[in-house]
Amino acid sequence: MTHVKQFQRIPMSKSMRGLCKEEDYAFLGVSEKTTRETAEGAGALEDDWIDRKEERVRRRLDREQQERERLQEIEERKKEREQQWRTHVAELTSSQEKTLPDRLARLRRFREFQRKLLVEESGMEGGAADHTVNQLLTRM
Template sequence: MTHVKRFQGIPMSKSMRGLCKEEDYAFLGMSEKTTKETARVAGALGDDWRDQKEERVRRRLEREQQEKERLQEIEEGKKEKEQQWRTHVAELTSSQEKTLQDRLARLRRFREFQRKVLVEESGMEDRAASITVNQLLTRM
């Protein structure tokens, strides 16, 4: 009968109570003991969970920092390549301008040479001869 008093607070029908015996409720008595142990284990698990959460947060912050560093390195690499490209283009443009200036100077010297040869061949050294020579050179 002690089990009836002890477990009277458990909602159950009268017919069910009659069928149940103290052995059936033995696990409830053990649960008081295990509750204390469970609380202790839960506290330990809570500490473990808290530690794991802190570790996850730390790893996440670490990953974010590494990602920022990686993006910064990529950005610096892009800037460096862009600067190298600009330097290359400037050098290329400079060399092309120099080449064009050299060609222009050679063409002018050649035209002067042609003019001189035509004037000598025509035998005229006055202004009319120079106009005729210029017209001939223009046609060429």
């Protein structure tokens, strides 16, 4: 009857318990030894599992750090390109501001030259000639 007490925690019906004998449960005695060995092995497995979990966490953190560094480098390159563009635009603007007055002066001289030629070719002088020349220059 000792087997009834020993194996009482095994779920089975009362009628089934009555049919079973101690010899039927002899393999369970062997399993206690293997259970101890399994418990030791399970401890090793649990340590391996913890190590793998820590390794996964470490790799994830490394990937996140690399991604942050990559995004930071991209942002820095973007800012550098933007600054280069601003410098380029400022240089172009300053050079254009320098050339515009020169171009304006050349254009005025050319218009005066055109006006003189048109007055000479028309052979007219005075206010009527100026009015006609202005109309011709406006059409051009």
